[in-house]
Amino acid sequence: MxxxxxxxxxxxxxxxxxxxxxxxxxxxxxxxxxxxxxxxxxxxxxxxxxxxxxxxxxxxxxxxxxxxEPELTGPELVEKRRREAQMAADLALLKRYNSVADIESARKRKLAIVQQDVAILRSNISSLSRQIKNEESAAARIQRNGGSVSTEQMERIGNLRKEVDVVNERLSMRNKEAVAINSEFDQATRRYREIADK
Structure with a gap:
């Protein structure tokens, strides 16, 4: 060639x-x-x-x-650069995927990783919540029996609650990531179909 x-x-x-x-x-x-x-x-x-x-x-x-040809300026130059960027993105899309089925397969793989992390984080929250409940029950028993809850035990409960907040934040980020992945692959699918129909 x-x-x-x-x-x-x-x-x-x-x-x-x-x-x-x-x-x-x-x-x-x-x-x-x-x-x-x-x-x-x-x-x-x-x-x-x-x-x-x-x-x-x-x-x-x-x-x-x-x-x-005259050099492009202003809006014409912006439009030319936009077209060039779109062409480069389209070329990359066509190199990466051979069909819409390939795009859907890649989406499933990415989402599976995120969903696995989400399941682990939810399990961690559940475990931490049980620990908090146990610590609070123990503290309540001590108080019912006329004792005072130790500083260490209160700190443990406080630290467990902070851990739950951190894990909840991670869970929220992973859920947002799943939404972003779906959006990215929806766009890739739409554009692939547009290119294929040309």
Whole structure:
């Protein structure tokens, strides 16, 4: 494939050289650009201040060799960059997945890991809650019998509650992650279908 492309390019260049020779082109170039007054100018060079506006490269006989488009600015440039970013994202999507079924399979794998973590965190919360309940029951018995609960026991109960808060926070983060994963894969599926329908 690369050899065929190289040969095609070489053939095109050869054709250009033959065409140039048959038209009597001596290799000299002229440049046509539009100045600040909107007037087209033919010159040996394009002054730097006009390069951004685009120009044409011509032979002395007036045949156009090359057209250099004006540089994009403002909204046009933003749109061009957006299109390029979308094309790069589409290419990455097509390289990563061969079908919508592949996307769904990847979603299930990612979600399975998160769901496993969620199950472990819920189990931890349940275990910590039992420990808190046991410690509080023991403290209540001591108080009913006229004793006072030790500082160590109160600290244990406080520390267990803090652990529950930390685990609950992790659980909340994992649940948000599951929502984000679903959103990411929904978008990938939609875009894959759009590309496939083109």
């Amino acid at each position: 690369k050899i065929a492309t190289a040969l095609a390019l070489a053939g095109a260049l050869l054709t250009l050289d033959v065409g140039a020779a048959s038209s009597g082109w001596d290799g000299k170039k002229l440049y046509r650009y539009t100045n600040e007054h909107g007037v087209q100018v033919l010159d040996n060079v394009v002054p730097p201040r006009y390069v951004a506006g685009g120009y044409e490269v011509l032979t002395v006989s007036g045949r156009v060799l090359e057209v250099v």
